[in-house]
Amino acid sequence: MADRVTIVVLVSSEQLSWRRHIMQLPTIPHKLLFSLICGLSGHAAIAVAASAPLPAAISAAADATRSEIAQQAKALEPALLETRRDIHAHPELGNVEKRTGELVAAQLRALGLEVRTGVARTGVVAILKGGLPGPVVALRADMDALPVKEVSDLPFASHSKGRYLDKDVDVMHACGHDAHTAILLTTAKILSDMRARLPGTVVFYFQPAEEGPSDFVPDGKNTWGAKMMVQEGAMKAPKPEAVFGLHVWAGIPAGQIAYRAGPTLASSDDLRIRILGKQTHAGRPWDGIDPITVSAEALVGLQTVVSRRTDISSFPSVVSIGTINGGTRYNIIPESVDMTGTIRSYDYGIRQKLHANVRQTVEKIAESGGAKAEVTIIEKYDPTINDAGLTEKMGPTLRWAAQNDVTQSPLVGGAEDFSFFAKEAPGLFVFLGITPRGQDMAKAAPNHNPGFFVDESALVVGVRTMASLATDYLYAAAAPR
Numbered sequence: 001m002a003d004r005v006t007i008v009v010l011v012s013s014e015q016l017s018w019r020r021h022i023m024q025l026p027t028i029p030h031k032l033l034f035s036l037i038c039g040l041s042g043h044a045a046i047a048v049a050a051s052a053p054l055p056a057a058i059s060a061a062a063d064a065t066r067s068e069i070a071q072q073a074k075a076l077e078p079a080l081l082e083t084r085r086d087i088h089a090h091p092e093l094g095n096v097e098k099r100t101g102e103l104v105a106a107q108l109r110a111l112g113l114e115v116r117t118g119v120a121r122t123g124v125v126a127i128l129k130g131g132l133p134g135p136v137v138a139l140r141a142d143m144d145a146l147p148v149k150e151v152s153d154l155p156f157a158s159h160s161k162g163r164y165l166d167k168d169v170d171v172m173h174a175c176g177h178d179a180h181t182a183i184l185l186t187t188a189k190i191l192s193d194m195r196a197r198l199p200g201t202v203v204f205y206f207q208p209a210e211e212g213p214s215d216f217v218p219d220g221k222n223t224w225g226a227k228m229m230v231q232e233g234a235m236k237a238p239k240p241e242a243v244f245g246l247h248v249w250a251g252i253p254a255g256q257i258a259y260r261a262g263p264t265l266a267s268s269d270d271l272r273i274r275i276l277g278k279q280t281h282a283g284r285p286w287d288g289i290d291p292i293t294v295s296a297e298a299l300v301g302l303q304t305v306v307s308r309r310t311d312i313s314s315f316p317s318v319v320s321i322g323t324i325n326g327g328t329r330y331n332i333i334p335e336s337v338d339m340t341g342t343i344r345s346y347d348y349g350i351r352q353k354l355h356a357n358v359r360q361t362v363e364k365i366a367e368s369g370g371a372k373a374e375v376t377i378i379e380k381y382d383p384t385i386n387d388a389g390l391t392e393k394m395g396p397t398l399r400w401a402a403q404n405d406v407t408q409s410p411l412v413g414g415a416e417d418f419s420f421f422a423k424e425a426p427g428l429f430v431f432l433g434i435t436p437r438g439q440d441m442a443k444a445a446p447n448h449n450p451g452f453f454v455d456e457s458a459l460v461v462g463v464r465t466m467a468s469l470a471t472d473y474l475y476a477a478a479a480p481r
Contacts, residue, residue, distance in 0.1 A: 062475040065194065066400060066468055072190045073463040079189075080463065081456055083107075084182035085156040091145030091171045091178070093162045094209030095224060097122045100143045100181065104206045107185050111192040113204075120228035124206040127238065128191055134200025135477045137470050138240035140226075140421055141177070141184035142210035148174040151450045164214045174452045176248035176434065181206060183246065183462040190467050200474040201238055205229065210417055212380075218270065220378040226417035235424045241477070242390055244469045245418045245429040246462055250444045252433025254455035257402040257465060258409035259430040261391040263315060263346035265384035268415030271319070271341040271358065272376040273298070275326075275366055279335040288333050292326055294369040295337040299324075301361045309357050315346040317354055318413065344413055346383045382419040387426035394428055397472040401465040414447075432465065434458045 073080075083103075092100055101122045108115045114127040122143075149170035150158045162171040173179075188204055209225040216222060223231060235243075252258055275295045280288025299321055306317050319341065326337030343358065345351040359375045366373035399406050409431055418429050434454045435444040445451030 059475075059479075061197075062472055065197075065471045065475070068194065069190055069464055069467045069471065072193065073186070073460045073467070076186050076189060076463070077460050080182055080186045080459055083185055084178050084454075084456070084459065087143075087178040087181055088173050089156040089158060089160075091158050091160050091162075091173045092143075093147065093164055093169075093171055093214035094144040094211050095121050095213045095215050096162070097143045097208050101206070101208070104143070104181060104185065108188060108204070111188060113188065113192065119232060119234055120208055120225060122208040123229055123234075124204075125229075125234050126188065126204040126206075128188065128195060128198070128202040128204070130198025130200050130202070130474070131196035132199040132478075134198070134474050135242075136201045136203060136238045136240045137473050138203040138205060138235070138243040138421070138425065139184055139187060139466050139470055140205040140207060140243060140245045140418060141180040142207045142225075143177055143181050144209050144211050144214075145171050145177060146174045146211055146448060147214070148172040148448065148450055150174070152453065162214065165217065172450070172452075174449060175211065175447045176452070176454055177210065179248045179434070179454055179459055179462065180246065183459055183466060186463045187466040187470070190463070191470060194471075198471070198474060199478040202470050202474075203238060203240055205234060205243075205421070207417075218378055218380055220376075226420040230420050230424055235421065240425045242387075242473055243418075243421045243425045243427045244394075244466065244473075245416075245421070245427070246466055247416070247429065247431050248434040248454060248458070248462070249431040250435050250446050250449075250452060251441045252407075252431060252435060253405075253437045253441065254433050254435060254458040255402060255405060255437075255461045256433040257398050257406045257430055257461070258433065259386070259391065259398060259406070259428070260409045260411075261386050261388045263383050263411065264386050264409065264429055265412045265414055265416045265419070266318070266344035266346055267351050267379075267383040267419075268381040269343040269351070269355070270376075270378040270380060271321075271339075271343055272378070273339040273341075273362055274374040275337045275339075276372040276374065277333070277335060277337075277370075280333050282331040282333050285333055289370045290333050291337040291371055292334065294366050294371045294373075295324065295326065295339060297369065298362045298365045298373070299339070301365050302358065305354065305357045305361055310350060310354060315350065316411065317346075317350055318342070318344040319354065319358060320344075343377065344415070346385075346411060348383070351383070381415040381417045382423065384416045384419040384422060384427075384429055386428050387422070390426045390428050393476065394469055394472065397468050398430065398465065401468050402461055428469070430465065432458055432462045 108126040116125045147164040147169035150172040160171040213224045275291040277289035277291030321341035323340045327334040
């Protein structure tokens, strides 16, 4: 008896769900069958089933979509660069990204997307519903800039000023969030043009204040950025099955993608210490309690928290003190000394143990000197952990987007509040190199530096990456299990 092939035509309509028209046909040569598949209109998807050809047909549809993404990303490059340069020339600090948010919302509304503004103060959420039923996937970009003075002579260099914690400051996109926003807007344009044949929904998160708020000091109770978006329900309606993010990174060749499974960026917790002594004349220290000496002993003691009390065989950890302030005059022992620093780790258990050991070390050293220690630890950002299964699944997508120029990322000591999105759904966060290939990577001005520079040739790769992560995930989910 002749083999039979089942052809399932998936017809999209704005009013109808998938309609399955099944017919039994005799054996069809593979080349003819492939021609039949490719000959379908853009408003239909087809899956072919024999022994196991349904996934292959869906893979063919995904490949055709990739080709379209590549073509459209290149065609839209001039508009991509124009948007990036506009945002770069008009940077805004965390929680005051009003102009940027308005620009983003206007472009998304022009695409016919469902747009919500004022999310987590100045954030924007947009929903793109595909013409075919399927899962929900989310893409994220951050919009805020930093209190940094730009030193470049680019024609679109920033000359902007802003207010950071009640101080007048220069403002610059020194971490590439202008590039992130432009990349995701271009991605939205490409995916909108193919919405009729998208099997699912894509949600776009344009997030404020990734670098932290500019209008208040974190106290452990107030919220901002990604965490606030999650608290306000941004990931509930609709709820994504996966969330993807991208960050441009100095010191990586332009267009190269770096990523890793598991812990990727560290947690970030603020450490605030006040040592309380007893003020006296520096010529009679025995009449008081010297908080400066106690602070020095505490600072040395803190060096043992990681080196002697933390298991670093699996993941590294950091406890750093960045500021020490105390005293008003050379011959007065002050009443108190304040220190601030940061605690970084990649594991939730290690993180909590670090907190406990820091408190114990400082408090006991202060007690031994007759002083008192007030230790405050404010948990800000959780570690960013890439879902292992999702990372493996999307590996071929990243290799395609970067034309096989991918590498494993080392652990990054910086922190990212993308971690809050990745706690609500499996997440994957990748790095896009933006340093010119002819340059010594070790000498590239790092992120957050006044000389931070983006080789704009890499941005098209960013668009290819974000768009194909969304479409490949949706098509893979459409395949039969």
